[in-house]
Amino acid sequence: MMSVYHTKxxxxxxxxxxxxxxxxDIQDCINKSTLINGICCxxxxxxTGTISTIEYEPGxxxxxxxxxxxxxxxxxxxxxxxxxxxxNGRSHCKATLMGPGITIPFQNNTLIxxxxxxxxxxxxxxxxxxxxxxxxxxxx
Amino acid sequence: MMSVYHTKxxxxxxxxxxxxxxxxDIQDCINKSTLINGICCxxxxxxTGTISTIEYEPGxxxxxxxxxxxxxxxxxxxxxxxxxxxxNGRSHCKATLMGPGITIPFQNNTLIxxxxxxxxxxxxxxxxxxxxxxxxxxxx
Amino acid sequence: MMSVYHTKxxxxxxxxxxxxxxxxDIQDCINKSTLINGICCxxxxxxTGTISTIEYEPGxxxxxxxxxxxxxxxxxxxxxxxxxxxxNGRSHCKATLMGPGITIPFQNNTLIxxxxxxxxxxxxxxxxxxxxxxxxxxxx
Numbered sequence: 001m002m003s004v005y006h007t008k009x010x011x012x013x014x015x016x017x018x019x020x021x022x023x024x025d026i027q028d029c030i031n032k033s034t035l036i037n038g039i040c041c042x043x044x045x046x047x048t049g050t051i052s053t054i055e056y057e058p059g060x061x062x063x064x065x066x067x068x069x070x071x072x073x074x075x076x077x078x079x080x081x082x083x084x085x086x087x088n089g090r091s092h093c094k095a096t097l098m099g100p101g102i103t104i105p106f107q108n109n110t111l112i113x114x115x116x117x118x119x120x121x122x123x124x125x126x127x128x129x130x131x132x133x134x135x136x137x138x139x140x
Numbered sequence: 141m142m143s144v145y146h147t148k149x150x151x152x153x154x155x156x157x158x159x160x161x162x163x164x165d166i167q168d169c170i171n172k173s174t175l176i177n178g179i180c181c182x183x184x185x186x187x188t189g190t191i192s193t194i195e196y197e198p199g200x201x202x203x204x205x206x207x208x209x210x211x212x213x214x215x216x217x218x219x220x221x222x223x224x225x226x227x228n229g230r231s232h233c234k235a236t237l238m239g240p241g242i243t244i245p246f247q248n249n250t251l252i253x254x255x256x257x258x259x260x261x262x263x264x265x266x267x268x269x270x271x272x273x274x275x276x277x278x279x280x
Numbered sequence: 281m282m283s284v285y286h287t288k289x290x291x292x293x294x295x296x297x298x299x300x301x302x303x304x305d306i307q308d309c310i311n312k313s314t315l316i317n318g319i320c321c322x323x324x325x326x327x328t329g330t331i332s333t334i335e336y337e338p339g340x341x342x343x344x345x346x347x348x349x350x351x352x353x354x355x356x357x358x359x360x361x362x363x364x365x366x367x368n369g370r371s372h373c374k375a376t377l378m379g380p381g382i383t384i385p386f387q388n389n390t391l392i393x394x395x396x397x398x399x400x401x402x403x404x405x406x407x408x409x410x411x412x413x414x415x416x417x418x419x420x
Contacts, residue, residue, distance in 0.1 A: 002142040002282040004177045004280050006247050037284045039321050041179050041243050046254040047195045053380045055327045059359035060372050067352050067373045072207050079199035092200050093207045100193045103243045103321050103383045105416035107286050114326040136245035140284050142282040144317045144420050146387050181319050181383050186394040187335045212347050219339035232340050233347045240333045243383045276385035
């Protein structure tokens with residue numbers, strides 16, 4: 001019998017480029033849903049963060065932010081700053097590029113991912129933030 | 141009772157880098173579906189446009205296209221142009237990078253997104269286009 | 281009656297930047313599912329590959345990897361290499377940027393995509409790999 005299970009993961013980021021492993025939290029949500037097979041939509045309601053997967057080790061936690069800084073550099077003028085006298089134009093640009101979330105399959109109560117792959121939230125904003133990640137599970 | 145609701149949003153872009161806010165159109169689709177809780181897949185059937193989220197204000201409508209032009213510059217040779225004598229190699233490259241769509245949760249008949257976050261279609265092609273955005277809603 | 285259909289597509293890549301058209305394979309999975317309308321989640325369980333859409337022609341198979349090399353250059357130091365004495369830091373960076381998968385709607389047993397749009401796996405790792413692409417279909 002198919003149904004929808006809705007919940008949230010509440011996290012605090014330490015600031016720009018904080019990459020937080022939420023793989024086990026998402027698995028906990030699947031456990032609580034009691035759904036066996038389906039998909040899990042992991043989604044940030046906000047325009048300065050993103051969800052992706054990564055091999056969660058310290059080297060890539062340096063390399064990925066460096067790549068993102070090449071794409072939308074810190075030391076560059078953004079028109080966004082003129083709108084709000086804000087400082088996070090680069091954060092918005094990176095978030096639009098990467099998208100607000102991903103959808104992950106699960107089977108036999110178990111989230112599917114590779115041995116060297118974790119699901120992460122990436123803080124793109126310029127200061128620490130509290131984040132509620134939406135978890136929408138569809139399955140049977 | 142779970143079901144699938146299929147519809148389209150028809151829009152016209154004014155040309156390259158036109159960013160069109162479709163948040164209210166998607167909410168209308170959810171209303172018409174009469175589904176209460178679920179997910180909404182927003183998808184472009186085409187290889188020169190994309191869907192993402194953004195804080196919809198004029199500054200970022202300048203900053204995001206500028207970032208994308210740094211990634212796949214206008215003034216650069218593309219082998220794609222040799223295949224079709226086309227001029228939109230950069231459009232294809234950006235669309236493949238950003239992907240054809242996103243999946244958004246909804247709960248209590250209401251699409252979930254942040255206060256400063258809108259759902260947008262981004263025209264990446266080099267001339268104005270008519271676009272039919274596919275909306276596939278799964279819910280109960 | 282809604283249900284979930286789970287399967288895999290097994291492919292072999294020839295190495296870095298191999299772009300493999302899996303559109304027909306995904307359509308075959310939808311046929312086998314016997315589901316009529318719904319969504320199909322196409323997902324790589326691994327941190328050095330991605331799924332997207334592209335106009336599948338030789339020009340773009342050169343242009344897209346070139347764009348990706350500008351984003352995460354081959355000739356650059358990656359801290360990831362210090363962690364594992366590995367050579368694929370750029371592969372991980374690109375995969376995190378592009379995400380592990382996409383979700384595609386289907387209607388009347390038919391995957392929805394544009395005339396000049398195919399669904400592809402992109403090998404981002406530095407050597408040939410066997411890949412099992414997860415196909416999770418939700419529909420009625």
